[in-house]
Amino acid sequence: MLIKQHLIQGLVVLTGLFSLNAQYVPNQQSDRLVRPDSLPVRFWFGRPATSEHIARLNDDVRPDGLGLPSGEGVATQGAVLFAAKCAACHGEGGTGGTGGALVVKPAAPGKRTEKVIGNYWPYATTVFDYIQRAMPFNEPGSLTPNEVYALTAYLLTANKLIDEKTVLNANTLRSVKMPAQPLFVPDDRKGGPDIR
Amino acid sequence: MEPNQPQKKITRRTLLGGAATAAVAVVQTSFARGRSAVAVQIGIDEKTILTEDPTKQMGVPPGKVGTRSTFEKLAKNPSDISSRSPLQDFYGIITPSDLHFERHHNGVPAIDPAKYELTIHGLVERPMIFSLVDLKRFPSVSRIAFLECSGNFRTGKETMSPQEICGLTSQSEWTGVKLSTLFREVGVKPNASWFLAEGGDAARMTRSIPVSKGWNDAIIAYAQNGEAIRPEQGYPVRLFLPGWEGNTSVKWLRRLELGDAPWHTREETSKYTEGIKDGKIRQFSFDIDARSIITFPAYPAQIQKGWIEIRGLAWSGRGKVFKVEVTTDAGKSWQQAQLQEPVLDKAHVRFRHLWQWNGATTEIMSRVTDETGYVQPTFAQLIDARGSDGGYHFNPITVWQIKADGRVFNKPENFR
Structure with a gap:
């Protein structure tokens, strides 16, 4: 009985609170979110990037050749570089090591064929981009464009x-x-019951 | 102010011994100069200051940085390239920041936040450079979401914990500026369809991302769980792409280039692609497929007869978790588990299911259904659907074997 009375009192208090705020509907999204049209178009934070600044940072290469620097190299030059700077991790001739194999070779008994440049990489430009960006592992960014062309030619x-x-x-x-x-095919799954 | 006195004489030997344990506790020590006692953070194991009755002895004073109890042995297990979260030791849905999984491609760089810059260029009206201070001035946004590496499945032996099977997933509250805000600031051109995100680490990690993701929900994040992002997670700034495979959320972000085609970088061609049927190779598999795993009881736990609360995590990169089902009879029947609120979009959700174990040998497992209607597959279903034997984006149901003595083991799949 006592509990029931408390409950009723509680309800009265609660109802009272709500009636005081009758105009306020707290769950409408417009209350909680900043409306996109309320944002200024620009804040004017940051500073312009000069073309010199961008050129210092931007060395990425696309399959259509966009971004490839001038320079050139041949496999024989690359072979010397590879032996000196790459073979320690990728093995003699790129046949495998702690850094993985780079060259197609027959699968070991009971093993899968290793995924390497010759059987798995879809674009040769990626070889150039990756060597230039990240190799050698212990000295990334140390190779000249000619050296990267030569190593790419070798591989x-x-x-x-x-x-x-x-x-x-x-x-x-x-x-x-x-x-x-x-x-290579792009992922076209969009959810739903299919297992693919 | 009367200084507190140390409760126990701490000798130099004790201090050194404590430091050697590499555990940290706040203890109080006093210096000879004056009578002031100074609370310092020093390495000491709580066990060395343990007393019979803690209510009869003054405790240590407040410290500058809180510490984890040295009785708690939480740890990631690092390899050369990654470090996995101890999922079996967690409660709730937030991963402690120091236990967030790590995956990086040539180590963790040290970046001075005062010198940090993000450059945005390419197909934009105004190429711009933003300092960390600049980024923090923009309107901010916070979001709780998981981050999972797409190469997050291991099997092969019974003695594998959730950490070892799929410890490359973690969850944080991420705070930063919406990438769409920066896109407006630089004026992204209408013909921009992709952007390249580049890290400032020794691997200069790069991924091509569709511009639509940038407009939709991408965050340029500078904070994680209420503080600056940790170095292992991309300090001072990372890209965060909710629901997408972890490596696309490029850490130590230094450059965004807008373009009209993908770059086909090494990490989106020779890595992070998976073989599917007819010898095809699937690329740009951005969404993380729905997955769940029972984290208790799981190896190395041992259970006792009686009531057991089965606990686990479920998530989907395509939206919210709709339901989680649990079987305790090796898949003959499935019951719907309870989901702990909040059930967030593209976020780890905690599920629970009460079970009375009678001591019989059995198998328990969980499967999630997400809001798109996708049901987490079995290992066999995945192998059958893909015609391949694993690789990235492998999210099968994890089966736990319960032995008669209560020990719990992973059920290893036949994995070439």
Whole structure:
């Protein structure tokens, strides 16, 4: 009985509170969110980036060749560089090590064929971009464009993707066809019951 | 103010011994100079200051930084390239920041926040540079969401904990500026369809991201769980893409370039792609598929007969968790588990299910359904659907074997 009375009193108090705020509907989104049209178009924070500043940072390379620097290299030059700077992690001739194999080779018994440049990479430009950006692992960003072209030429030759005489430069690199490229498809799953 | 006196004489030997344990506790010590007692953070194991009855002895005073009890042995398990969260030791849905999983591609860089800059250029009206101070001046946003590495499945032996099976997922509250705000500031051009995000680490990690994600819900994050992002998580600034495979949320973010095609970087071609049927290779698999795992009881726990609260985590990169079902009879029947509020979009959700174990050998597992209607598959279903034997985006149901003595083991899948 006592409990019931308390409950009723509580309800009266609660109802009273709500009636005081009859105009306020706290769960409407417009109350909680900043409306996009209430934001200024610009805040004028930050400063302009000069073309010199962007050029210092921007060395990325696309499959269509956009971003490839001038310079050139051939496989024989790359072989010397590879032995000196890369073989410690990728093995002699790129056949494998702590940094993984880079060159197609027969699968070991009971193992899968390793995914390497010659059988899995869809674009040759990615080889250039990645070496330039991140290799050697212990000295990233230390190679000149000519050295990166030479190493790329060496790895593409070792994977039998170009002739060993090919002079690799911005023009020849972007026209190298990679065997794995037609295998790549973008993810088209959008949820729902399908397991794919 | 009368200084507190140390309750126990702490000798230099004790201090050094404590420091060697590399555990941290706040203790009080006094210096010879004057009578002032100074509370300092020093390495000392709580066990060394443990007394029979803590109510009969003054405790240690407040410290500058809180510490985890040294009785709690929470730890990530690092390899050369990653470090996994101890999912079996967590409660609730927030991952303690120092136990957030790590995956990076050439170590954690040290970046001076005063020198930090984010450059945005390419297909924009106004190429701009933003300092950390600039970024913090913009309107901010916070969001609780999971972050999971897409290479987050391991199996092969019975003695595997949730940490070892899928410890590359964690959850935080992320705070920063919406990328859409910065897109407006620089004036992204209508023909921009992709942007490249580049990290400032030794790997200069790069991923191509559709511009729509940037307009939709991407965050340029500078805070995690109420403080600056930790170095392992991208200090001082990272990209955060809710629901997407972890490596797209590029850490130590230094540059965004707007373009009209993807760059096909190493991390989106030779890595983070998966084989599917007909010899095809699936690329740009951004969404994290729905997944759940029972984190208790799980290896290495041992249970006793009687009531057991089965506990676990469930999540989906495509939206909210709709339901989680649990089986305690090796899949013959499934019951709906309770979901702990809040059930957030693209977030870890805690589920619970009460079970009375009678001591019989059995298998327990959980499966999640997300709001798109996707049901977490079994290992066999995934292998069948993909025609491959694993790789990225592998999210199968985890099966736990309960032995008659109460020990719990992973049920290893036959994995080539």
